[in-house]
Amino acid sequence: MIILSPWLLTEEGKYEFRQGKDAEKEAAQVAARCPHFQPDEEEEQVADENCSCYNCRYRRWTQESFLCLKL
Secondary structure, three states: OOOOOOEEEOOOOOEEEOOOOOOHHHHHHHHHOOOOOOEOOHHHOOOOOOOOHHHEOOEEEOOOOEEEOOO
């Protein structure tokens, strides 16, 4: 079995979420295991699941997905 990391390393050395902007289940699973997760301000949250990378204060949106500023 091959297990892929949920992250792509960009040319700039940043970590971008491999699944994009429409993978709520996967983003919640990653956030549940992340020691850096901190919920963003309520008005900035976009996912139904509170503990989700999509709702983390350390994510920055990109055109296709988001970057994690803590990795």
